[in-house]
Amino acid sequence: MDEKIYYQALARFDKIGPLRLRTLLKTFSTAKQIWEASAQDLVRAGLDENVAAEFAAWRHDQNLEKQREELDREGIEVVTWNDTQYPALLKEIHDPPHTLFIRGKLPQNPYTLAVVGTRMVTPYGRQIVEQIVAPLARAGLTIVSGLALGVDALAHEATLRERGTTIAVLGGGCDKASIYPTSNRGLAERLIEQEGALVSEYPPATLAVPYHFPHRNRIISGLSRGTLVIEAAEDSGSLITANHSLEQNREVFVVPGDINRPTSVGPNNLLKMGAHPVLAADDVLDALNLQDLKATLEAKSILPDNPMEEKILAHLIGDPIHIDELIKATQMNTAEVSSALTLMEMKGKVRHIGGQNYVLAR
Known part of the structure; x- marks a missing residue:
């Protein structure tokens, strides 16, 4: 055999x-x-x-033969640390998994960034994913996360919208029946369809039990050149990933948060410990010395197609803005703004984040 x-x-x-x-x-x-x-x-x-x-x-x-049949049936590839396709960055860590179970296509892009954060994401967190993660994916970074609810899922989704590649590292088996949470099974399949991959050190039919996740997190950081933390409570598992990143001699990036918000405690504490503050996608690219990707990002900046779009884009700079505020600020009528926003969202220029609030999509 x-x-x-x-x-x-x-x-x-x-x-x-x-x-x-x-x-x-x-x-x-x-x-x-x-x-x-x-x-x-x-x-x-x-x-x-x-x-x-x-x-x-x-x-x-x-029964090894039955195990082989199971892997073939599920479309799962086995990659060991002896194989050339084993991720080079992951092999560098103290305890890399000897075997990876992979469904999909493991991207060979050396430019990888882990994105982690709270499951209880706020509108601020949603905005940050659009404002920072989406541009990084568009610039060419492969985004690595854990398929969890909240920031993880948003990071995967943002990457897919930008036609980028993303890797989900699981705390259970990567066979269809074991995907957790079940609400993200559709996301997992779309991720695979777009030349991304589901990765696990656990064999098919392994349940995603709680004690797997802290151990899983070393793979998320190990696959990545750095870890970006977006919203995390003081006891968040995202901080375990950040600590793994530090132990692995990788960069830790943090988006600062409101000091009165519980989901800002983790990131702000990391900042006090010396993590890189991130206010824009360029901050990550600069810290990782990826000027070529930065040039790609700048070349893809949003440009208006007509005077109405120009007026709207001028007011979509920072925080999410409600359509009523846009109507007042642009001095356009309701129908014009509503129609323009719909077309701009179809073009991938703006994104509706709920409650008639809009942000730039790149």
Whole structure:
């Protein structure tokens, strides 16, 4: 059998993680040899005696051929840390997963940015995703996030609207039935259709249980040159990702928040610790020394197609603005503004964020 089938089988036994596997590979040259070794030989190679006995008993019930069929049926590719397509940035971290289960096409773009934040996103957070993440995706960054509700999903959505590529790192299996949250299964499929990927270190049919997510977060940061935090409470899991990023010697970017808002506590604390403040997409590109991408972004700035659009764009600079305020500011009538906004949204110039409030879409 292919060596990969043994790696993916080992990934199904959660007590042999990347660090233990490295230890075993000092004695055994292949995953196949580890799979076939006796409990005694595994102990001699450095595995705990109880773990070795448990593994030997568990292994007896595993059907590798059925596992292969399951992977093929779900369209899941197995990539091990021995493969050339294994992400180079991820391989650099202390404990990279020895096996990745991938559905879709893993982008080979070296310019990657993790975007994380609260599930309880505010209108401010929604605006920031449009104002900062969308331009970064349009400039050519691959956006990495976790498919969660809130900032994660908004970051994936913004990237897809910009025809960019995005990677979702999951806390469970990447097979269709295991996608979590279930409300984002449609988003997951659209992400794949647009040459993005679902990535997990967990095999198919693995439930996304709470204790998986902190461990999963090291992969989100590990795949990325930096992590951007948009809204996070003091105890948010997003801060775990930011800490992983620091430990991995990657950049941490933070959008400052209102000091009276609970979802600003995490980002503002990171700023006090020395994270990069981000007020515009250019701040990320400059910090990552990506001037070429910055030039691409500048070349794609929004230009009006007619005098009405010019008037409206002049007032869509900062915070979301209500259509009634636009009508007053532009001195245009209701029908003109409403019609122009509809056409501008179809062109991808503005975005309606609810309650008749509009922001720039780029």
